[in-house]
Amino acid sequence: MGNEKRRAPRHSAAPREEQTSRRRREPLNDQYYYEEPPRGWSGDFEDISSYSSDRKRREDQRTLRQQQRSTSQPPRKTKKKRGGAGRKAGLALLVVLVLVGAGCLYVFGFLLRGLTVTSISDDPSALGIQAGAFSDPQIQNIALFGVDAREEDDDTGRSDSLMILTVDKRHNKLKLTSILRDSEVQIEGYGSDKITHAYAYGGPELAIKTLNQNFYLDIQDYVTVNFFQMAKIVDAFGGVDLTITEDEMHEINNNLTALYLESEDFSLSDSDYLHEYGEVHLTGKQAVAYARIRHLDSDNVRASRQQQVLEALVQSLKQKNPLEYLIIAPQILPMCETSLSFGDILPMAPFLLSGFTMETLSIPGEEEGAYGDYNDAGAWVYRYDTAAATQHISRFIYEEESPY
Numbered sequence: 364m365g366n367e368k369r370r371a372p373r374h375s376a377a378p379r380e381e382q383t384s385r386r387r388r389e390p391l392n393d394q395y396y397y398e399e400p401p402r403g404w405s406g407d408f409e410d411i412s413s414y415s416s417d418r419k420r421r422e423d424q425r426t427l428r429q430q431q432r433s434t435s436q437p438p439r440k441t442k443k444k445r446g447g448a449g450r451k452a453g454l455a456l457l458v459v460l461v462l463v464g465a466g467c468l469y470v471f472g473f474l475l476r477g478l479t480v481t482s483i484s485d486d487p488s489a490l491g492i493q494a495g496a497f498s499d500p501q502i503q504n505i506a507l508f509g510v511d512a513r514e515e516d517d518d519t520g521r522s523d524s525l526m527i528l529t530v531d532k533r534h535n536k537l538k539l540t541s542i543l544r545d546s547e548v549q550i551e552g553y554g555s556d557k558i559t560h561a562y563a564y565g566g567p568e569l570a571i572k573t574l575n576q577n578f579y580l581d582i583q584d585y586v587t588v589n590f591f592q593m594a595k596i597v598d599a600f601g602g603v604d605l606t607i608t609e610d611e612m613h614e615i616n617n618n619l620t621a622l623y624l625e626s627e628d629f630s631l632s633d634s635d636y637l638h639e640y641g642e643v644h645l646t647g648k649q650a651v652a653y654a655r656i657r658h659l660d661s662d663n664v665r666a667s668r669q670q671q672v673l674e675a676l677v678q679s680l681k682q683k684n685p686l687e688y689l690i691i692a693p694q695i696l697p698m699c700e701t702s703l704s705f706g707d708i709l710p711m712a713p714f715l716l717s718g719f720t721m722e723t724l725s726i727p728g729e730e731e732g733a734y735g736d737y738n739d740a741g742a743w744v745y746r747y748d749t750a751a752a753t754q755h756i757s758r759f760i761y762e763e764e765s766p767y
Contacts, residue, residue: 491572594647
């Protein structure tokens, strides 16, 4: 667009052959005879027609008759070993399960195509996980970063939205813990600063490390999206239904204009502006503008708006037919950068298809004695009791299992 200033749009089996001859032996100098094959005989017939001894001939005839009787009798029933049929059925079931499992893996692989997987350290100490930090094998914590990058494919910048997503299989819950962007924390190598800056200083790895070190957590994975990608994710779900005030409607429109002027990647038309409030259906762009409202109230309320958008997406997902996931997943996953591999995500599938409930928490708050102040650099920050915040987060995530 060069140096031109962008102008925002106005609101407004074959049968046996008959035997016809048979081979004869040349006569010997002793008695001989020919033995006809018995009727029904299907095996090889041994000619015992000449002998030098009658006794030997009779013995062989007796043996032959015994063989004939044994072959003409129906086969004897043999007792099957117990469990034989069960083993065959079990084997057949195993084959079916393997085939079904392979099919599920294929489908799941299809759903996850396009996902950007970025490796981070698998050393707990490198991620700031301290010795003795509480963990539960039934509960997984994942860092969610919403980055305020100004380009569509840029996942660098400050984590304007920072949450801990908890997949709690023990209590069948999905939990969101928002850490307010201006919360003062210790960032390794940078001293005391706003937690939102950790991502800008060292990407997801340093941001995870900062969370673990300050709040005694066990986070090892993350998911990052930027605001432009978030708009597309919301649209892939078909938008979200929220209740907004008249003041929020105006701020949404102001934010839409600001986003348009800030970035070449953000398109805007008159129809994108919101003209009603109350219970409304928001598009992806409107939902992102809603989540970015800053000037009406506190950062705590802003975090609550972000949680409401995510909760609305989860509720929308729960109401959809699982077959619709085949359409949605390929649209949204390419928008995400994550450390979670196919093998990490697969075990979560049964949980996400279950009737889980959802809970939210924002830190710091009243329980942590939070108050606003200016730090040494002159930036406005939240100051609070970090130990109280650590205990509050632990109780929220682990419930009765928490050491606090």
